[in-house]
Amino acid sequence: MKTIFVTGTAGAGKSLLTSKLYDYYTQNGAFAAILNLDPGVESLPYTCDIDVRDYIDIVSIMKEYDLGPNGALIMANDLIASKIDDIRNEVERVNPDYLLVDTPGQIELFAYRSSGSFIVENLTSEEKTSVFLFDGSLITTPVNFVSIALLATSIRLRLHVPTVNIITKTDLIGSKLKDIIEWSGNIRTLENAIANDADGETYSLVTNILRGLNLSGFAQGLIPVSNVTGDGLVNLEGALSRILNLGEEVED
Ligand SMILES: Nc1nc2c(ncn2[C@@H]2O[C@H](COP(=O)(O)OP(=O)(O)O)[C@@H](O)[C@H]2O)c(=O)[nH]1
Ligand SMILES: [Mg+2]
Numbered sequence: 001m002k003t004i005f006v007t008g009t010a011g012a013g014k015s016l017l018t019s020k021l022y023d024y025y026t027q028n029g030a031f032a033a034i035l036n037l038d039p040g041v042e043s044l045p046y047t048c049d050i051d052v053r054d055y056i057d058i059v060s061i062m063k064e065y066d067l068g069p070n071g072a073l074i075m076a077n078d079l080i081a082s083k084i085d086d087i088r089n090e091v092e093r094v095n096p097d098y099l100l101v102d103t104p105g106q107i108e109l110f111a112y113r114s115s116g117s118f119i120v121e122n123l124t125s126e127e128k129t130s131v132f133l134f135d136g137s138l139i140t141t142p143v144n145f146v147s148i149a150l151l152a153t154s155i156r157l158r159l160h161v162p163t164v165n166i167i168t169k170t171d172l173i174g175s176k177l178k179d180i181i182e183w184s185g186n187i188r189t190l191e192n193a194i195a196n197d198a199d200g201e202t203y204s205l206v207t208n209i210l211r212g213l214n215l216s217g218f219a220q221g222l223i224p225v226s227n228v229t230g231d232g233l234v235n236l237e238g239a240l241s242r243i244l245n246l247g248e249e250v251e252d
Contacts (some may be wrong), residue, residue: 001091003099003124007155008133009148010105013168016227018102019046024233025029025098028115031122033096035087037119038074039102040069050090055083056219073102081115084122098163099102099124111155130161131236131241134222136169140176142193146206149213166172171226184222187214 006014006022018034025032033049039056056079061072080087091099091111101123103110110116120128132152156163170177183190187210194206223239225232 001096001099001124001126001151002087003101003128004240004244005101005103005110005130005159005161006133007103007107007130007159008153008168009107009135009138009151012133012135012138013227014105014133015041015102016045017131017166017168017225018100019044019229020227020233021100021237022046024221024237025100025101030098031096032100033094035091035099035101035123035179037101037110038081039080042110044102049094049096050087052087053082055086055206056080056088062177073104073106073199074113077104077109077113078115084119088123091098094150096166107151111158113163117158117160120161124125127129127244128161129240130156130163131240132156132163132165134165136167136177136180139167140173141197142183142190143202143206144197145190146194146210147212148211153213153216162243164231164236164243165221166223166225166236168227170224171228172229177224180222181222187211214231 006018006021008014022032022034034046035050036044036048037052039052040058056076058069058076061067062069062077065072065075067075103116123244132155134148134152139148152165153161167177167180179193183193190210192205194203198206221239222230223235226238
């Protein structure tokens with residue numbers, strides 16, 4: 001069983017991508033299953049095979065502990081870790097080739113509380129990877145691009161798994177996609193774009209951050225994907241395979 005954690009900022013398209021990856025693997029003859037880790041979500045664009053909402057109920061937490069929705073979400077995410085044995089048993093019963101894990105809408109609840117990295121570490125001992133979604137509609141300026149890259153790097157530090165970076169919503173951003181691909185491939189082009197876009201103080205801060213990020217190859221191979229048209233999914237699957245299957249891709 002190979003596990004793929006789908007991460008990214010709120011609204012970046014994690015849940016929709018999870019459903020598209022599920023369809024992609026299923027249509028290509030692989031056995032895929034979805035684990036929803038978002039206790040607060042109301043509707044999802046797929047049917048879950050394993051659902052954390054079967055274990056944790058936000059409304060009861062709000063009532064029982066007299067919490068508002070945000071406090072209850074934080075508590076719910078921490079409680080998930082205490083259900084890890086049950087969740088793992090369910091995953092093992094289903095035992096898919098590919099387990100797709102949709103993470104909570106608010107990524108900070110998952111990545112920056114100890115429960116997230118605990119779940120990533122303890123859900124399975126087999127191959128795992130993560131996909132980080134750069135929301136295409138948020139990274140249309142070079143400064144925003146660097147700030148999301150910083151977040152992606154910070155989350156990678158927290159989760160400790162190999163990560164494939166992708167841009168979503170490419171169907172919405174038109175010719176901006178070409179700029180973003182250029183920024184991601186060439187630090188000089190990105191620095192020039194920041195110089196044209198930002199004041200001196202911002203330029204100095206962002207370019208210093210950028211040099212640090214560049215050393216870690218932060219945006220190498222940023223893959224453009226549209227969850228609506230399906231463009232780029234084949235490239236994403238190829239990149240995931242290179243990590244998970246040492247290059248052996250699912251059959252076409
Ligand atoms: N046009 C377009 N919309 C998208 C894409 N990915 C997600 N969306 C929409 O963006 C919104 C948030 O997506 P969702 O998957 O719920 O984001 P999540 O919070 O990261 O799980 C939904 O209305 C999706 O239909 C995409 O690639 N293109
Ligand atoms: Mg979601």
